[in-house]
Amino acid sequence: MKPSDSLRAECPPGTIAVTGLGMTSSLGLTAVASCAAARAGVTHWAPLEIEEADVKRLKSVPLKGHAARGYTDGFTGVGRLLRLADGALADVLEDARLKPADMSRTGVFLCVAGDLYARVRSESVRHEEGVTPELADALEEEAAEARKEARAHVGRRLLPQLLKLHGLGIPPGAQDYFAGGAASFTTALAKALELLRGRVVDRCLVGGVDSLVEGAALEDVYEMGLVRTPESAVGFFPGEAAAWVLLERADAARARNAAALAWLGNVAVEREAFHRFSGDVPLGAALLRAVTSCCSGGKPEETGLVLANLNGDEWRARELGLALSEMKDAGLPADAPLWSPPASFGEVGAATGAVSACMAVRGFARGYAGASSALVLLLADDEARGAFLLHDAKAS
Template structure:
């Protein structure tokens, strides 16, 4: 059923906003606790988790028995698939969900683009550097590095040649090659992806843009690397992350384009900011929270500060002690600046596990569904993104000023029941 015109801003009174305001008009998602965005976010809201035993086993020091690691696996979607095929399965499920959720039809395909984030190679590189490489002669090390660089380049070229064409073909979504954009990196890279999409919309290169991320930390190669780097929680390691997997997509449109097709306005995208830390998770440099503070500070306008409208933060604390310490430093800086230190917080990894490149899009889905179902209890949501690598990011989500309850009566943002 097409739900694209259930709550068009042309049918309800509301504020006058510039035509280049960025509206969120569709969501799509698949995760370990839901095969679509509605089920995934409702399950997270209810505190549901779904654990699966993974292929790696460790010895429990107390019982001396082999114990499998646990994680959050979207087994109904990904069982039996690895690598490229696993990402494609996740992406296909999430994109199908978005197309059904948003009411997009072929006439709207003409000026639509897709900006997709996939995992970068940072984890692989750190894992490789921690191998026996340093024990080899310099000439041998240099040769291995060159070979690996060539191999990575070839893999990246093959991935970018095949992935989006296959994903789009599976969903009968014909997009021109120039409208397909890839980005690679961890959670905080998503802010850069959003900023690129916003620029394409406001420059009128596109009318609407699908933005999303796909990642799997339970995929065999990533799972092994993260375990050997000591990032995962085990019976003998009380801090660390549980691996997860997900894909999520969000449809962004200029407000004028959304109005023209009678789209349902689910939320608005506010300012987006990105920064870089001086070091990364394994660099040995202290992470002081300065970069994340700068990103948050940059994306909160003066009027939002004055009204104290941000009553909820979504962030990706995942059980990793250095990440928690960094966010603690960020909170100190926020408190000193009079910003957000006491806001409520939701943690995406609590329900979905570590999601890497999918974290930002999943966080957007959580926030928008919170608006739509009335449990966000805030007209504005801050999404803060930490990372193992250097990037840090933040952006604001705003509730739709044309929110309607089931009786068709317009509700004020953040006040619906």
């Protein structure tokens, strides 16, 4: 998608059902446990591998984050992502009670982290070193090749091994990655809706996995000053999670007697012309366009819950605040209670959309959502902004 491009997938309630959830996080190894802990206000802190000076205590202390301790210990890189995604996939398959015969017409779409942080950090390091333009070009070419190889490594290992672990024979045309920030989940949803409405598949597993608590991912966000530290009250706490939602056409769900947990509504993706590190001021324009497109034709007063991934970053809070102000003036949902998944799980990047969906659907199931519809807003440090609607199946 180009900066001017937009994507909207219209999905009337009652056509595409959410029939299963799965999650692995710092708060639990299932969607039920994770969302119940988040609802209760539980947080599970873990010391991270980078230490920061604490002036008040006159010593170095480890950064705090939300790691799935005891579950991902000893795993790094792609292996850690596979561990997280594997647990969440096992959870959704059990929750949805899918049989092997059901998998022949199932799509799988997984959101993974993009390379924005690595790319921007690489550029900033070369600028600080004051290298010549020729050397800078050579270093950038080398760094770009390394990032390309890292993406290829994820592609070769993550989904193929994940599907193999569960004995799932998914056709190549019905599986794909979506690399980027939190809003990549809305792009994956739109792709799933395209295949479902075209009857290419009967159901789609759409998920996300990310980990910012170790290795190069943690180093990048720390060195760029994005992480909360003892000396900085602004920034996010790194987290890690994987989550999946199972989407099915209503007729396919009825054919296997699957219960609808929720109905998926409209999905919209818009893009800004800049990213978090470009120096531009966030005005919430792309997010507003996504919400307007997502909510068009509906009744805004019925959307009594908003989920937005505020994570402690001032840049993101400013953008959401401006967007909410414009939404209110436009008669869009703006005064509803606001849930922020990072408050419970930390910043989980590409997993944010799926985690947010699980929280909303569990809120419907347990009756504490306080609304029959939820609007999920996905802000990101890259250019993409997303929004999608979920409707309580019991209410309809």
